[in-house]
Amino acid sequence: MSQDSQHGKWTMSSSEDEDDAPAPAVSKPAERPTARALADTNEGSKNMDALIRSSQKSDPIPSTDIKSESSSPAISSKTIGSEARQAAHSNQHNPVKFETKVPSPAVKRKKETEESGWALSSSDDERPDEKASQTKRRSPSPKRKKVEDKRPPSPHGPSYYKEEPEEFFETSLPPENTFRFYLTKVTGIEKKYNNGALHIKEILSPLFGTLKESVQFNYCFDIPWMVQQYPPEFRDKPVMIVHGEKRESKARLIQQAQPYGHIRFCQAKLDIAFGTHHTKMMLLWYEEGFRVVILTSNLIRADWYQKTQGLWLSPLYPRLPEDSPASAGESPTYFKRDLVEYLEAYRSPELAEWIERIKEHDLSETRVYLIGSAPGRYQGADMERWGHLRLRKLLRENTRPILGEEAWPIIGQFSSIGSMGIDKTKWLAAEFQQTLATLGSAKKSSASSETTLHLVYPSVDNVRTSLEGYPAGGSLPYSIQTAQRQLWLHSYFHRWSSESSGRGHAMPHIKTYMRTSPDFTELAWFLVTSANLSKAAWGGLEKNNTQIMVRSYELGVLYLPSAFNMTKFTIQKNPFPATSSSSSFPVPIDLPPQRYSSKDQPWIWNIPYTQAPDTHGNVWVPS
Known part of the structure; x- marks a missing residue:
């Protein structure tokens, strides 16, 4: 579905990380905040707070355009991901240069892919634009042809195959x-x-x-x-x-x-x-x-x-x-x-030989817990096999209550956000936060609601000033459709920062969840996973909490101090350069997390950003 705005037409694509049914279609939507209102990163009067006030007065957002795969156009790409990503990916490798006069998305884009070297990542919840591979590009030189003779032309341009120098590798x-x-x-x-x-x-x-x-x-x-x-x-x-x-x-x-x-x-x-x-x-x-x-x-x-x-x-x-x-x-x-149980959940004969190989090896030195998600609806004891209830079970059985634990905040960082309902009580501050706040087997009626939850997600300025510039936002597929349905979520957001590790400008695609001490010097537990902030990934309770439904396959590992003969992990403030073994945990973000300022906005990938250039002198204008 296309929506007219001050920037011309921009595509409203469905997300594969969507949990709710699409909203009813509206044939003639009333006026509502345009994409421009979100794109203006320099004027506080047009920030997300303005959108909140305006959206409360507007009609419902039109339904997203959900297409079956069988209706997809015959397009080709070297990168396979989800279809909702096509519009963003087209913009990523056809950058629009920043000009004093703000350009319109309708303007003919400058074909600068080869000069700027836009190498773009497919995100986990959206699909790249596969029409990109049809873009005309220069023939490789004879020397490059020798190296790339087995590699088709990349939709990202010649720089996509550029090799790092030998000294880059150990x-x-x-x-x-x-x-x-x-x-x-x-x-x-x-x-x-x-x-x-x-x-x-x-x-x-x-x-x-x-x-x-x-x-x-x-x-x-x-x-x-x-x-x-x-x-x-x-x-x-x-x-x-x-x-x-x-x-x-x-x-x-x-x-x-x-x-x-x-x-x-x-x-x-x-x-x-x-x-x-x-x-x-x-x-x-x-x-x-x-x-x-x-x-x-x-x-x-x-x-x-x-x-x-x-x-x-x-x-x-x-x-x-x-x-x-x-x-x-x-x-x-x-x-x-x-x-073994996770691999068996695929019900695939092709994995049988690998299951047997695992059984033939000694995995006794492993000190992490496996947390997976597998699609299905689960009841009874099976409810604790997957998703966030699996995490809850492990935290309940393998940690101990901490004195004053309600003051120990929870920190989550992720690269994509799904639909979580009309308010925080529908999932985030209810079942999911209860899981993240679990410590030991004691029943805590108020600990989860009293525990502070910090969500680290890049702001527009984080993306703009990153090493990749605006193209980094193509791997952060938080859509305007989802964002406008859960404006309450944005009060949880904190800026991405990793300056202490020298990586503050490498945008995150990592997903981690942790429980820290109030002074951010200790960890009660740490999880690194493929699971973003969504019910599709973590599961959602159904039928009066007697069933959990999980949509996606996910996998991560949980670090608990007890498995390392510790009571808590000490947080390692400066993990780089790594010179020797350390008993401190190398947390990959700066602590404490910094709350969004009044001018900060969460990155939304399918609206334009034209008020300021990124690190490559480009702006972001979705096609």
Whole structure:
């Protein structure tokens, strides 16, 4: 559906992270705040507060335009994600330069993709514009052609395939990390701030083992780029891709893999509307053993370029002796059992051999808990298998109450936001906050409501001043349709900041949740996960709280002090450069979080921002 505004027409796309049914269509909507009102980042009178007052007087927002995949146009792309992302992605690789006179989105865009090097990330909850690959571009030089002969032209322009210099990558294992929690490397920052971080090429390199076979679970894929991340000696080793694509998008994904005979596919079953296969995990089988990597990055270059991402890297698990009992190789956190149960939830014969491989290895050194989501409706004891009730169960059984715990705030950061209802009591401040506030088995009638909840989500200015500039916002798919239905949420928002780690301008795609002490020096627990702030990811209670419904596949790991023989984690203030093992936890954001000022607005990806240029001299005008 297109909506006229002062900026011309802009597309209202549906989000795959939507939880509620679409609002009734309105054939002739009354006047309401235009996109311009949100886009003006320099005038406080046009900030989100004005939108709140105005929207309360306006008619309902028209319904989003939800299209079945079978009606999708025949378009091609090297990046597979969700269709709601098309309009934003088109703008990302066709930037509009900032001018003294504010341009209109109707103006013919300058074709500057090749000069500006806009390398864009697909987000987890929206799909890139796949028409982009049809844009005309210069033929590569003979030298580049030799390097890229197996890689089709990228919709992001030639810079998409630009390789980092050799000194960017490590030639030895990174410093020992007590928690095995790592950030990914960022191009364009001081080298010391990448010391102790990891790139995908390093994870797949011989530094970590002699690879025999692997599985890549993810949401967005660029298969030619993914293949290039494996070192030459492992590049023809069997790879299975676990995905959630259907119909045309599935056909496009399979077409990407045609040049690579060593790639197989496993399609995740998505039987509930608006669900996605959002899990990001690697299973790596070596001659020396087996390893698991659970992360927040898609398998596209831009997610490993100038984004803040996180991952947990397991120890190298040795093979168990033959004839070991079924209970052998289990960890105190029951990670082996839970990983097998998660893989079994796919109900896919293609994963059977990997389930058996896991059972044949010793995972006893694992000290994190697995928290997954699998689509379905669950009742009884099964309610605590997945989503936020799984987190609640683990916090109830493996933590202890803390004196004055109501003063210990909860902090969540994420890159996408789903629909949570007309007020906070519908989900966020009710069942979800109750889960996040759980400590020990004691019943707390008021602790969850008294506990402060800080939500860290980038502001417009955070995005504008980032390393990527406005294109970073294409990976933060909070839509105007969803935002206007839950304006109450924005009072929770805090700015993104990670200056202490030297990464303050690498926009986050990481998702973490934690409980800290009032002075922000200690942690009660920490979670890194693929799950954004949405009921689709975490699940929502139904039928008078006797059933939970989960739409998507998600996966993360929970750090609890008890698993490390500690009572609390000390927060490590400056995790970079990493020089030696530390018993302090490397929290990836600056604390305390800074609340939005009166002029701050949450980034909304499908409206224009034209009042100030970004770090590349461009503005943001959705097509």
